[in-house]
Amino acid sequence: ALIPLALLVSAALVGLIVWLTRRLLTPRRALAAAIRRREFHVLYQPIMEIATGLCVGAEALLRWRRDDGTDVPPDVFIPLAEEYHLIEPLTDMMIGCVVADLADMLRRDHDVHVAINISAADMQSGRFLPVLTEALAAAGVAPRQVWLEATERGFIDAALARQTLERARAQGHLVAIDDFGTGYSSLSQLATLPLDGLKIDKSFVDAIGRDAATSVVVPHVIEIGHGLNLLIIAEGVETLAQEAYLRAAGVGFAQGWLYAKALTASEFLAFQETTNGQ
Ligand code: C2E
Ligand code: CA
Ligand code: CA
Ligand code: CA
Numbered sequence: 001a002l003i004p005l006a007l008l009v010s011a012a013l014v015g016l017i018v019w020l021t022r023r024l025l026t027p028r029r030a031l032a033a034a035i036r037r038r039e040f041h042v043l044y045q046p047i048m049e050i051a052t053g054l055c056v057g058a059e060a061l062l063r064w065r066r067d068d069g070t071d072v073p074p075d076v077f078i079p080l081a082e083e084y085h086l087i088e089p090l091t092d093m094m095i096g097c098v099v100a101d102l103a104d105m106l107r108r109d110h111d112v113h114v115a116i117n118i119s120a121a122d123m124q125s126g127r128f129l130p131v132l133t134e135a136l137a138a139a140g141v142a143p144r145q146v147w148l149e150a151t152e153r154g155f156i157d158a159a160l161a162r163q164t165l166e167r168a169r170a171q172g173h174l175v176a177i178d179d180f181g182t183g184y185s186s187l188s189q190l191a192t193l194p195l196d197g198l199k200i201d202k203s204f205v206d207a208i209g210r211d212a213a214t215s216v217v218v219p220h221v222i223e224i225g226h227g228l229n230l231l232i233i234a235e236g237v238e239t240l241a242q243e244a245y246l247r248a249a250g251v252g253f254a255q256g257w258l259y260a261k262a263l264t265a266s267e268f269l270a271f272q273e274t275t276n277g278q
Contacts, residue, residue, distance in 0.1 A: 028084040031077065035089050040064050042097040043262035044114065046271055047233060047255045050247045055275045057113035059149070059235075059255060060098045061262045062090070078119065087119050091128050095135055098146070101265040103139040110269055115147040117178065123154030126164035133171055143172035149199060150175065152183030155190065165194060176233065181221050191228060198225040202236025205256070208245050222249050 034040070044058035064072040081087045098114055105112060122128045136143055148168055155161040155177070168175055176197030177190065181204060200221055207214035225232040234246050237256030246254055260271055 027080055028086070031080055031084060031086055034064060034066065035086060035093060037067075038093065039066060040090070040093060040097075042094060042101065042265075044101075044265060044268040045255055045262040046260045046268065046275075047115070047253055048259050048275075050243065050252060050254050053275070055112075055259075055272045056253070057115065057147070058263075058268055059115045060094065060117070062094050062117075063262075082119055082121055087121050088127060091119065091122050092131050095128065095132050099132075099135040099139050099141060102136075102141045102145055104265065105269060106141060108269060110272060111145075112272065113145050113147050113174075115149050115176065118148050118150045118154065120151060120153035120156070123150045123164055124157055124160045126160075126167060129164065129167055129171070144174070147174045147176060147197070149178040151178045152180070152190070155193060158189055158193070162193060169194060169196070174231075176231070180225075181217060187224070195228070195230060197231035197233060198228070200225075200232065200234040200251070202256075205234050205236045205238075205242055205246075208242045219249065222251060226250065 041063050042060050043063055045061060046055045047057045047059060048054065049056050062074050062078070064074070064077050066072065078087070078090075081090045094116065098116055102112075102114060118128065132146065133143070136146065150161075165175055174196040176199050177193075177195055178199045179201045180198045182201050198221075200218070204214060204218050204221060208218060209215065222232060231253065232251045233253040233255060234242075234251050235255045237243055237246065237254045237258045239258060242256075243254060243258060263271060
């Protein structure tokens with residue numbers, strides 16, 4: 001009778017250990033712990049003015065490097081953070097990093113703009129805006145130096161988004177619509193929003209001179225941008241042929257591996273100095 005009891009106890013013990021590890025290692029817990037431990041940093045990908053070749057700014061891209069040295073791509077952890085309602089602390093942390101870097105760039109006389117990605121939930125709630133305003137004021141950085149990029153999903157509830165949009169612009173931020181054309185929003189609704197810029201998604205830039213079906217969309221996206229009087233920024237530019245196409249089409253700004261990958265803040269400053277000849 002002792003043997004089945006021993007078996008039972010050890011089975012229960014194994015069960016307990018399995019249950020505990022699962023609980024401790026759920027993605028949600030891992031992400032929450034990573035935010036507490038600040039396992040994130042921000043990289044900056046240069047944005048170029050096509051006509052002059054000058055580097056005018058950068059997009060801030062969040063990175064998660066885990067304790068064990070492995071990187072989790074943002075395409076994985078941003079959707080997770082949104083799903084687990086952890087996007088707010090993540091956005092706050094990203095804002096803290098970007099504002100600190102901007103203050104540092106200001107001290108070195110670099111007049112740049114940094115575009116930050118605002119997730120759909122942030123855009124709908126507008127909660128990040130006072131956080132940003134306060135951080136900028138404390139660091140003595142002008143709000144016009146921070147651009148906002150929000151995807152079409154951020155404008156799904158147009159009334160809510162409009163509030164955030166108007167408050168952000170009143171603060172002096174420029175707002176661009178990100179991944180334009182990849183969502184399902186109604187164009188007529190987008191057209192009524194007071195936006196400043198439009199980012200052409202990499203998938204459209206990739207198609208230039210290649211994928212016939214997608215490439216017919218590109219001139220229309222550019223035409224919409226011009227028609228709405230928006231600044232146009234093309235992302236994912238990798239070749240001179242793509243750049244030439246965009247220049248001829250009157251696209252103002254470009255970002256991509258043709259110029260630089262995402263860089264650390266100090267690498268970015270060095271890149272800007274070399275490129276702009278300061
Ligand atoms: P996105 O906003 O569309 O960012 C552009 C992505 O394209 C970046 O990937 C960038 O590194 C990549 N890229 C730029 N140029 C090239 C190129 O020439 N070739 C190739 N192959 N790729 C290029 P990344 O950094 O992996 O970011 C992926 C997405 O994660 C972003 O897409 C954005 O939606 C999201 N994300 C990144 N940082 C943040 C953040 O701080 N907050 C929020 N809410 N989302 C973020
Ligand atoms: Ca973006
Ligand atoms: Ca995206
Ligand atoms: Ca994109």
